[in-house]
Amino acid sequence: METINRVILIVLDSVGVGELPDAGEYGDIGSNTVGNIVKACGAINIPNMSRLGIGKIEGINYLSVPEKVEGCYGRMAEVSKGKDTITGHWEIAGLHLDYPFPTYPDGFSNDILDRFEKLTGRGVLANCAASGTEIIKEFGEEHVKTGKLIVYTSADSVFQIAAHEEVVPIEELYRICQIARDMLQGENMVGRVIARPFIGQPGNFTRTANRRDFAAEPIADTILDKVKQKGLDVIAVGKIEDIFSKKGITEAEHTKNNMNGVDVTLKYMKKQNKGIIFTNLVDFDMLYGHRNNAEGYKQALEEFDKRLPEIISSMREDDLLIITADHGCDPTTDSTDHSREHVPVLLFGHSIKQDIDLGTRKTFSDIASTIADIFGIENDFDGESFYQKIILSKV
Structure with a gap:
């Protein structure tokens, strides 16, 4: 069995999969970004994410499930206060916010x-x-x-x-x-x-x-800082560098759109780096969620899915792919704002098991805790690692 030496972490910005228990506090009862797109536009053709198990995630009964599932799958709840991009990404990286950032519905003073x-x-x-x-x-x-x-x-x-x-x-x-x-x-x-x-x-x-x-600078060290401190690479693709105010980043490249984001991710995957390649694909949110364009959102999901085989075929034996999201942005509701939703988590790698259900995770920070275990970093994040659940046993 190969050790995992690199994590490719891709955030599909706003691809939520159903309201959180506290969605009512945010005005988001009934929000379900992916589920409601299917209701509004018909079946989404995402066979490659289906092979990773997205259709087996708890609460999802509207996506196809192939005979053989090659990935691990689950969904995650957000514990931080808020439903914005910064809060979601920071929690993925291990940082919880006990208070929301201020908002200005009537404009600035x-x-x-x-x-x-x-x-x-x-x-x-x-x-x-x-x-x-x-x-x-x-x-x-x-x-x-x-x-x-x-x-x-x-x-x-x-x-x-x-x-x-x-x-x-x-x-x-x-x-x-x-x-x-x-x-x-x-x-x-x-x-x-x-x-x-x-x-x-x-x-x-x-x-x-x-x-x-x-962005505001993270108020404490995240998994990015700790991976960087260990002398490993933390490569930011898309707006990741901005979200973390450059903190914990060793190299960055901004992107123009989702497909450019995939291209840049693939470029870095082909280099001899170790650590994290952290990518944000923003079009789902910016172009379709906020503009209530359900059909465009559906097409964007299908376009990403078509690129997924390229990503998987470019993976080294010691790579782990994690696909997740940071919040929802249901394009079928009256609101044009983010929605308080569960997010999917899909994993693929040559060193991990197949068809493992990770269930509903209590926090996005389970990803930070898992990455800490992968790289032998002290896990002092408020999350539960699923590393032992997915890793293949040494023979």
Whole structure:
């Protein structure tokens, strides 16, 4: 039996599989991202995830199950307060939050905006909770004329800054976002400041792939820090570097979309690294969940599934693949926000057993605890490792 020397951890952003027991506290009763997409759009064609056992996960009775299941499977509950990207990823990495990041459903206070304007030397437009595509339709022309920044938020803990790339160059927008990130601390420590650049003309503005997230720095060490401290690689693909504010990362590459994220993951898999390749595929959430596009979400799941054989065939004998999610974002509900849901966990590797049901895990941090066991790191995370349940016994 080979020892596991590398974990490829892929987060399918927002691919939830059914409401959590406390979903009512978040207004999410009835949310089931994957299940409701099937109800709305018909069967999802994901044979490769089916071979890993997604159809055998507790609570899932709407996906096919092949005769032979080659992976381990289960679902995980979130114990941290909140249902945002930062909270979900941090819990996956072993960090629980006892309090949610602040939200601003009525926009930001005058004190915050006055300070922001003084530090950046630019005025502000909008200041409300809104859809990113709608906000640039409404305020884009005025922004182009005045140079004022479009500042808005959502149900999440975010301070979003939209600007036309020809009015505010990308690097300048990133600098402005860093000013906001440094400013928003203490009781106003939002989870993320997000750069939202766009291009085009009035009536035809389009957001670009140059989005950048400036996250709050993790309040304690995560499994990423501990793997890095052990001298191993922690490679961040997509917005992972932003989510962890570069903490615990040894190398990073941002991506343009899901398929580019798979391409970059494969590129790193072909290199001689040891440790973690940590990938976020954001299109499910950003392009389809938040826009209530169930058909697009379904197609995105099928597109990822078609790439899964490439990922599996590129795996070394000492690799472990973990596929999971960070929250839900049910595109079939009236809400365009994240939903408080269980997330799937699927595993494949040449050193692990097949067709093992991991059940319902009490916390996303079971992944951090498992990775700690894999790399011989002291497991002081508030999670339960499933390493011994999946690993093949030495002969």
